Amino acid sequence: MRIYERYFARQIYLTFVFILFAFSGLFFFFDLINELNSVGHGNYKFTYAVLRVALQTPSRFYEIIPVAALISSIYVFAQMAANSEYTIFRVSGLATNQALRSLLKIGIPLVIVTYLIGEVVGPYTDQLSERVRLEALGSSVSSNFESGVWVKDTLTARADGEQVTRFVNVGKLQPDATISDVRIYEFDAKFRLSNVRIAKSGKYQPPGHWLLTDVTDTQLIDVPPPTGSGAKPADALNPVYRAEQVTLPEYSLRSELTPQILSVLLVSPERMSMFNLFRYIQHLTENHQDSQRYEIALWRKLLYPFAVFVMLVLSLPFAYLHTRAGVVGVKVFGGIMLGMSFQLFNTLFSHIGTLNTWPAPLTAATPGLIYLVLGLVGLKWVDRH
Structure with a gap:
């Protein structure tokens, strides 16, 4: 100078x-x-x-x-x-x-x-x-909704390569990035509800997994239509699913969601780093x-x-x-x-x-x-x- x-x-x-x-x-x-x-x-x-x-x-x-x-x-x-x-x-x-x-x-x-x-x-x-x-x-953090924050999660999770779409409802996000009051609604490639999981809490386990505790897993299985010459036509009012429900003390869930994505509840977009903003924009675009x-x-x-x-x-x-x-x-x-x-x-x-x-x-x-x-x-x- x-x-x-x-x-x-x-x-x-x-x-x-x-x-x-x-x-x-x-x-x-x-x-x-x-x-x-x-x-x-x-x-x-x-x-x-x-x-x-x-x-x-x-x-x-x-x-x-x-x-x-x-x-x-x-x-x-x-x-x-x-x-x-x-x-x-x-x-x-x-x-x-x-x-x-x-x-x-x-x-x-x-x-x-x-x-x-x-x-x-x-x-x-x-x-x-x-x-x-x-x-x-x-206290904990939640969104403006009474039910907490809703996040869409899309991934290829099955052995046959079928795409799975989840809508995840997180009731509370604790300061240590653990989540509680979790509801997960899972849909198949044809957007038919296939699974409902309700967990008391969850903690992130890298890479790409959430360890859910006190899980109630409800699997919805298609009821095959009646077959044979004497079979009656399917009635639209009859149930098309049967439910199988199990209770698990722990369940490891693979997911694209990370605590950094959920941390948008803690910090406004204007105060996030560009790296976290870019990752969250990518997540929103993919979904x-x-x-x-x-x-x-x-x-x-x-x-x-x-x-x-x-x-x-x-x-x-x-x-x-x-x-x-x-x-x-x-x-x-x-x-x-x-x-x-x-x-x-x-x-x-x-x-x-x-x-x-x-x-x-x-x-x-x-x-x-x-x-x-x-x-x-x-x-x-x-x-x-």
């Missing part, structure tokens, strides 16, 4: 760290106040609330980094403009496109840090946070289920770190605004509003894209592209004036 680039980087990074921790402290305070509603229930004490909110801090970092990069760079450039430092850089031969390239170079470490937090640290600490809360409350929401979340995770570059482009025009155009505090406040508007628009556009079934890459990329164009237009305008 050149001397002026090192100077820019040092100023921006120091301000960035200060703003990142200042905003994180503010969010920590609000999250802790929100968590106080659960304190006193079960074994959930104040220390658990503090631990849970602290474990959510990496995800807060992930959300705040682009806005912190915008505010820090605006503050640095506004200070330089107020002290005529940036004017001296321009007189010394620093062109606008050269300054933009240098600024993007400074943003590369921030993008890498954002990816690491969003893919490695954040999803892990979010799951730990949920488990701390659930274990202290002595012919709607994956629009998760595809948008995947593309947002892929593109969101590059919002740091967009924010840095938006900040550069503030270096060209003279002191008489506004004091430093006003410029920083404008940067905060600009960053907040980007976050709100990004979230709103994702919901609109989900409702209108727009392509996931377009839905995820459009807000960033719009703000990038605004930044380039603003930079061109201040450069000309």
Whole structure:
């Protein structure tokens, strides 16, 4: 890096760290106040609330980094403009496109840090946070349905290669990834109900098996139609199945479902890693289920770190605004509003894209592209004036 680039980087990074921790402290305070509603229930004490909110801090970092990069760079450039430092850089031969390239170079470490937090640290600490809360409350997780979560599971499970389709109902998912109140409805290739299994609990045994306990297995067997010259025609009201029921203390079930797939109950799609999102989208696609929401979340995770570059482009025009155009505090406040508007628009556009079934890459990329164009237009305008 050149001397002026090192100077820019040092100023921006120091301000960035200060703003990142200042905003994180503010969010920590609000999250802790929100968590106080659960304190006193079960074994959930104040220390658990503090631990849970602290474990959510990496995800807060992930959300705040682009806005912190915008505010820090605006503050640095506004200070330089107020002290005529940036004017001296321009007189010394620093062109606008050269300054933009240098600024993007400074943003590369921030993008890498954002990816690491969003893919490695954040999803892990979010799951730990949920488990701390659930274990202290002595509760479990379920979906919005009263019966729990329903998952489709398709696999080739029989010796003859016939495809089996299961609809699995998990009543509760415990924090340690064990399941309870399990119902499994199994259908053959012609979508005829062939088996019903009810289990009290289950635990995953890699690779690809669930060990179910206290199992009631009901096998539905076709009743062959009567044959012979004197046979009566089959009556549609007569039973076409006979049931054979057995009770087993344990049963090993082969399945494509994994605790990672079921863990979507613990963590929202926006806070899952791209690897887990991709696996779950693959599972939904194989079972012919709607994956629009998760595809948008995947593309947002892929593109969101590059919002740091967009924010840095938006900040550069503030270096060209003279002191008489506004004091430093006003410029920083404008940067905060600009960053907040980007976050709100990004979230709103994702919901609109989900409702209108727009392509996931377009839905995820459009807000960033719009703000990038605004930044380039603003930079061109201040450069000309």
